[in-house]
Amino acid sequence: MIESRKLNDPILIAAWPGMGQVAVTACYYLISKLKMEFRAEYLASELFDVDHVSVESGLVQPFRYPKNQVFSWHDPDEKHDLLIFIGEAQPPHGRYDFCRKLINYAQREGVRTIYTFAAMATPSELSDDSRVVGAATTNDTLHL
Numbered sequence: 001m002i003e004s005r006k007l008n009d010p011i012l013i014a015a016w017p018g019m020g021q022v023a024v025t026a027c028y029y030l031i032s033k034l035k036m037e038f039r040a041e042y043l044a045s046e047l048f049d050v051d052h053v054s055v056e057s058g059l060v061q062p063f064r065y066p067k068n069q070v071f072s073w074h075d076p077d078e079k080h081d082l083l084i085f086i087g088e089a090q091p092p093h094g095r096y097d098f099c100r101k102l103i104n105y106a107q108r109e110g111v112r113t114i115y116t117f118a119a120m121a122t123p124s125e126l127s128d129d130s131r132v133v134g135a136a137t138t139n140d141t142l143h144l
Helices: 019-033 095-108
Strands: 011-015 037-041 068-073 082-087 113-116
Touching (some): 019 082
Parallel strands (some): 011 113
Antiparallel strands (some): 068 082
16 A cells, blocks of 8 residues: 555544445545545455456456555544545455455554444334444443
8 A cells, every 4th residue: 555644543434335335335425525535545456356347349348356445534633534445345255364454554554443334234114213333342432
């Protein structure tokens, strides 16, 4: 990854495509709303196989591996900068190593807190209140 400006006590949000594209859409919304800057591309071509080809006018087009990009936002109040990682596809294998490399990158950037976005199917009616469901690695962060 290409490094750029030092971050101030950054928080990382990570998202991959999933049910209804909820996680990725939420992250793209934040990137747009906060006018975040592209920071780095996380290369992981060794984790993806060619599973399809595109054909245009009878010619097979070069395969494009899914992008994994990091965006940054600098908090004007200098409390917590923000990094957002978006993967275009979930790797079919090597997920643990992929996540370990991402966590190592985050630690080098000074990240101490990571949130992941995802959707969870639950029975509900349109009139029901919205809710957020979470899981944590410590009791302290469970109740944030």
